[in-house]
Amino acid sequence: MITEEQLDLYRVAGTVLRVVRDADPKxxxxxxxxxxxxxxxxxxKQNRRILKLDRRHHYQPFAEERDSGWIEGGSGQ
Structure with a gap:
């Protein structure tokens, strides 16, 4: 699960994130x-819609390569 500190850093910096919900990049x-x-x-989202997502999903900066390794490992960062 993503921490409060990570979320606050991403919010303050305005970092565009990728939320990986399952194995399918779509x-x-x-x-x-x-x-x-x-x-x-x-x-x-870019179209200004708001999504309410589970904190157990994997959150990473969009600029980084997609990491789906947490799905197979079951750690669920």
Whole structure:
């Protein structure tokens, strides 16, 4: 699960994130962090829609290569 500190760094810097939800890259979400609570993260997509996603998904900067290794390993960062 992503930490409060990581989420705050991404929000303050305005980092565009990739949220890897499963093994299929088509299901990835691209956007910026706008808010979060203990279980969810709100991501604003480029089209300004807000998605409420589980914090157990894998969050990484969009500029980095897609990392789906956490899915096979079951660690669920």
């Amino acid at each position: 299901n990835d979400v691209k956007g910026i962090v706008v808010a979060w609570d203990d279980e969810t993260v709100m991501i604003r």
